[in-house]
Amino acid sequence: MPDGFNCGIFAEMTTPKRYLITSALPYANGPKHIGHLAGAYLPADIYTRYLRAQQRDVVFVCGSDEHGAAITIQAMKENTTPKDIVDKYHALLESNMHDLGISFDIYHRTSSPIHHETAQEFFTKLNNHGDLEIKESEQYFDESANTFLADRYIIGTCPICSNDNAYGDQCEKCGTSLSPEQLINPRSTLSGNAPSKKKTTHWYLPLDKHEDFLRQWILEGHKDDWKTNVLGQCKSWIEAGLQPRAVTRDLDWGVKVPVAEGEGKVLYVWFDAPIGYISATKQWAINNNKDWKPYWEDKDTKLVHFIGKDNIVFHCIIFPVMLKLHGNILPENVPSNEFMNLEGDKMSTSRGWSIEMDEYITDFVKKENGGDMMVDALRYYLTAIAPETKDSEFTWKGFQDALNSELVAVFGNFVNRAFVLMHKLCNGKVPSLHATIIDDADRKLVADIQEAKIAIEKNIENYKYRDALFEVIDLARKGNKYMQDKEPWIVAKQTGENGLPTVEAQQKIDNCLHYCLQLTANMAVLINPFLPFTAKKMCYMMKVVDKMLNWENAGKVNLLSVGYSLRAPELLFRKLEDIEIGEQIEKLKNKSKKLMETTLNTQPENTPEKVEEKKATIQFDDFAKIDLKTGTIIAAEKVEKADKLLKLEVDLGSEQRTIVSGIAMHFQPENIIGQKVVVVTNLAPRKMRGIESNGMILMAEDKEGKLVFVSSDVNNGSNVS
Numbered sequence: 001m002p003d004g005f006n007c008g009i010f011a012e013m014t015t016p017k018r019y020l021i022t023s024a025l026p027y028a029n030g031p032k033h034i035g036h037l038a039g040a041y042l043p044a045d046i047y048t049r050y051l052r053a054q055q056r057d058v059v060f061v062c063g064s065d066e067h068g069a070a071i072t073i074q075a076m077k078e079n080t081t082p083k084d085i086v087d088k089y090h091a092l093l094e095s096n097m098h099d100l101g102i103s104f105d106i107y108h109r110t111s112s113p114i115h116h117e118t119a120q121e122f123f124t125k126l127n128n129h130g131d132l133e134i135k136e137s138e139q140y141f142d143e144s145a146n147t148f149l150a151d152r153y154i155i156g157t158c159p160i161c162s163n164d165n166a167y168g169d170q171c172e173k174c175g176t177s178l179s180p181e182q183l184i185n186p187r188s189t190l191s192g193n194a195p196s197k198k199k200t201t202h203w204y205l206p207l208d209k210h211e212d213f214l215r216q217w218i219l220e221g222h223k224d225d226w227k228t229n230v231l232g233q234c235k236s237w238i239e240a241g242l243q244p245r246a247v248t249r250d251l252d253w254g255v256k257v258p259v260a261e262g263e264g265k266v267l268y269v270w271f272d273a274p275i276g277y278i279s280a281t282k283q284w285a286i287n288n289n290k291d292w293k294p295y296w297e298d299k300d301t302k303l304v305h306f307i308g309k310d311n312i313v314f315h316c317i318i319f320p321v322m323l324k325l326h327g328n329i330l331p332e333n334v335p336s337n338e339f340m341n342l343e344g345d346k347m348s349t350s351r352g353w354s355i356e357m358d359e360y361i362t363d364f365v366k367k368e369n370g371g372d373m374m375v376d377a378l379r380y381y382l383t384a385i386a387p388e389t390k391d392s393e394f395t396w397k398g399f400q401d402a403l404n405s406e407l408v409a410v411f412g413n414f415v416n417r418a419f420v421l422m423h424k425l426c427n428g429k430v431p432s433l434h435a436t437i438i439d440d441a442d443r444k445l446v447a448d449i450q451e452a453k454i455a456i457e458k459n460i461e462n463y464k465y466r467d468a469l470f471e472v473i474d475l476a477r478k479g480n481k482y483m484q485d486k487e488p489w490i491v492a493k494q495t496g497e498n499g500l501p502t503v504e505a506q507q508k509i510d511n512c513l514h515y516c517l518q519l520t521a522n523m524a525v526l527i528n529p530f531l532p533f534t535a536k537k538m539c540y541m542m543k544v545v546d547k548m549l550n551w552e553n554a555g556k557v558n559l560l561s562v563g564y565s566l567r568a569p570e571l572l573f574r575k576l577e578d579i580e581i582g583e584q585i586e587k588l589k590n591k592s593k594k595l596m597e598t599t600l601n602t603q604p605e606n607t608p609e610k611v612e613e614k615k616a617t618i619q620f621d622d623f624a625k626i627d628l629k630t631g632t633i634i635a636a637e638k639v640e641k642a643d644k645l646l647k648l649e650v651d652l653g654s655e656q657r658t659i660v661s662g663i664a665m666h667f668q669p670e671n672i673i674g675q676k677v678v679v680v681t682n683l684a685p686r687k688m689r690g691i692e693s694n695g696m697i698l699m700a701e702d703k704e705g706k707l708v709f710v711s712s713d714v715n716n717g718s719n720v721s
């Protein structure tokens, strides 16, 4: 046999030297829902916890994606700065992930200096090697705002469905992908003006030149080990023919293009975000005094990207081309999940049809003692219905069934009975094993434990977490059956003259509970990657250290020593009551209804990203005290050292007022002179940045979060009712 052949097989069979696991970077523009959790974070966490239990060298990185127009647009909506937006949502996402047991080694952020440096170095290397193309093109420009307009900053009429508020990259009403040039009557979201065209230069990644590589690497090289849903998408992208893709854009929020001609341009977010995995690894290495390079450069590293299906093209086609050009290793696998629906409809934060991670934590984890068990309950159900190969559906009833009839009735019940019986019939200690009376049922149970271990291992290594979890529950089911067949509580009734079980009876009881306890220890090891809080609690009950959860202990039936005394059983899971799921379904419907009503009042196709909190009800008398009048803005200027404030002079017909207003993020002062506004005229004067403000202007937001003025045919000083 030729040597080369041997080596090939050998290489495939060996365990990689180290693992780098990534989860898709969530956009820091709002909360994320449990569908995201099920898609990219939970499976990665299960895999990582398993690898750690195997004592492998593994680093699990993630972080917030803090660049791009999604952030600047959210900042406009919330009337604040992009920096405030990313600070707020980065903190929220980091704490949500932590509360749900997602055990990142680092949760980083792309606004950090080390990321900017890393992304710039990456660009520079590709640019210097001539791997990028430079092209001049004409793009829309807003003269009054003196800026080029990124896709999302242009709206106009959709050529397909005539929606008046289609974006420059997509019409959200009919779902068509668009380019700004296709919009009819385009206008700038910054000024509302029709944009002009201006020449601009951009860098492009010529993906078309790498089609052969991708075809070879994915369609040949990974045809047997990548998931079919992933391969299918890759195939259709490649077959459709790849186009050069712009790496840079005209925007001021993001990673600056590090060359002189790149003035005023930033890297496109699709280019900088995945580099975030590298910068996160660098920061992790600094924090832990390690070397980051082998994780991205040594071929003995197994790189695995966990993502949702909307990210397949970026992680399977585009990022690998970037990595290859830059001299990095390529991902071994990209186990993308499909989508998880909710109660018969697509999960969507913008339509209010979602369960946000933060909501779940508030309702189930933080408000009760032992909320950790509700974290594990969610992790259980999301894994049991994971959309691994096709879309799946979360229902509250399904969650209740899984929790009550599997976790409580099968897993929790077995552990509880084993402990209760051991305390009652074996003095609270691990009973002896009497070798002479070991029977077929005992041998069968031991074999079941060992087979389960092998099956779970195989499924986890192949990214089949649903099947792996099923094996754990099935093992608990077998444990229940074993105990039921042996019925030690009946055997205990065979008593001698002293009223205690006979020696023979006690030996049978001992063997049964000995094996039940060894099975319990195994269940802790096997469930640990999925339900870490449960495994920890089981260790506490068994008075063993967390080290027992090392995977090498799985399949062993001597984990608990004879004579060792164990603690009293604790509740591992609690039932979910009908009333609780009723409340959640009601809450979901109300949230969605409220959001759709807000939507109908502005634009039918409106998709606001955030539900406004309702303020406390006021009485009519309170309202009647407010004096509202219309007025015209006759002068406007920026307030020094205050990003958000404009100083306005407003003509109310009978008088003029100076009013300081927080609308500077929305308008250039010169563009609002002559516009009509509604003014609260009897608000007590207050000083803002040294200027006395005499009143407040009221404005409404439209679809893009843009503030709108009062129509111009109203006389100044008119009362508003």
Ligand SMILES: [Zn+2]
Residues within 6 Å of the ligand: 158, 159, 160, 161, 162, 163, 166, 171, 172, 173, 174, 175, 176
């Ligand atoms: Zn349309």
